Amino acid sequence: MATTQHPTFMSTEMSSEVISPMSLTYAEVTALDIDYSQPADNGDAHRSPYESFCFYARSPTADTRDMAVRSIARTLSTLDSVTNRFEIETVFDILKNSLAKDENFQARCSLIEQIPLLYIEFHQIDYLMYEADALLSHILASSLDNTLELVC
Numbered sequence: 001m002a003t004t005q006h007p008t009f010m011s012t013e014m015s016s017e018v019i020s021p022m023s024l025t026y027a028e029v030t031a032l033d034i035d036y037s038q039p040a041d042n043g044d045a046h047r048s049p050y051e052s053f054c055f056y057a058r059s060p061t062a063d064t065r066d067m068a069v070r071s072i073a074r075t076l077s078t079l080d081s082v083t084n085r086f087e088i089e090t091v092f093d094i095l096k097n098s099l100a101k102d103e104n105f106q107a108r109c110s111l112i113e114q115i116p117l118l119y120i121e122f123h124q125i126d127y128l129m130y131e132a133d134a135l136l137s138h139i140l141a142s143s144l145d146n147t148l149e150l151v152c
Contacts, residue, residue, distance in 0.1 A: 049075040050087050057094045062104040069099055069110040073117035081125045092128055092135075100139050112143050 047055070053075040056068035072095060079088050095118075102108060115136050122132035 049078045050084075050091070053091060054094070057098060062106055065099065065102060065104065065107050066110050068094075069102075069107055069114060072099075073114060073121050076118075076121040076125075081127075085127070088125060088128065092122075092132065096135055100135065108143065111139060115140055 049071060053068055053071050056064050056071070059065050059068070072091065075091055076088065079091075081088060099107065099111060102111070118132070118136055122136070123129055125132070
């Protein structure tokens with residue numbers, strides 16, 4: 001039986017401890033010290049959509065965060081709402097606390113484009129449905145209210 005290798009990331013302390021992104025909370029994901037200019041240990045081909053999302057959502061570059069925004073719906077569609085509850089809540093926390101507050105115009109436009117797909121995915125998750133409705137409605141309303149920026 002073949003085993004799947006998942007990429008791992010070194011913790012912020014200079015130790016030999018290796019952390020799997022599958023077991024991290026939002027706070028732990030954002031605290032990781034990751035060099036985005038270097039490819040991951042095993043490359044994107046060996047990463048799950050969840051691991052890729054966590055990796056790219058934390059990036060300091062707008063283009064990389066945009067990739068994370070565009071992969072939210074795909075990531076949610078690969079996670080089971082019962083067995084992967086922790087991962088789903090982590091994706092939602094990253095969306096709520098980081099990506100929804102992104103000041104980059106391109107990332108916000110991408111997020112607005114993804115709202116219909118996100119509504120579909122979040123409506124299949126009972127325990128996040130109402131909270132997701134409130135968040136996505138707020139994102140959409142704030143984008144309409146912001147008159148200083150160009151239309152996406």
